[in-house]
Amino acid sequence: MTVERLCDILTHRKDKSPHPRRGTGRGPEEGEMALDPKFIEILACPLCKTSVKLTADEKALKCVKCHRVYQIKEDIPIMLIDEAVIEPDRPTKN
Numbered sequence: 106m107t108v109e110r111l112c113d114i115l116t117h118r119k120d121k122s123p124h125p126r127r128g129t130g131r132g133p134e135e136g137e138m139a140l141d142p143k144f145i146e147i148l149a150c151p152l153c154k155t156s157v158k159l160t161a162d163e164k165a166l167k168c169v170k171c172h173r174v175y176q177i178k179e180d181i182p183i184m185l186i187d188e189a190v191i192e193p194d195r196p197t198k199n
C-alpha cells in the first residue's frame with residue numbers, strides 16, 4: 106500500500122472532505138456550494154482574461170469586465186464565450 110493510497114483512505118473517513126471527489130455516486134448537496142473559491146480565483150473570462158465572480162445565486166460565474174455570465178453545470182463552469190450570456194444586472198457575490 107502506498108502512502109498516497111493511505112492518505113486517500115484517511116481523507117475519505119472524514120465526513121466533510123474539503124475537496125469532495127467526483128464519481129463517488131454522491132452528488133453535491135442541494136443548495137451547497139460545490140465549487141472551491143480558490144478554484145474560481147484561478148478562472149478567468151476567456152474573452153478579456155479578467156477574473157470572474159460567483160453570481161449571487163451561485164449558479165454561474167460572471168466576468169467583472171464584460172459582464173458575461175458563464176453557467177455552472179454539474180459543478181463545472183462552462184467557460185465558453187459562445188455559451189455565455191451578457192447580463193450586466195446579474196448580481197454577484199462580494
Ligand SMILES: [Zn+2]
Binds near residue numbers: 155168169170171173
Ligand atoms: Zn469578460
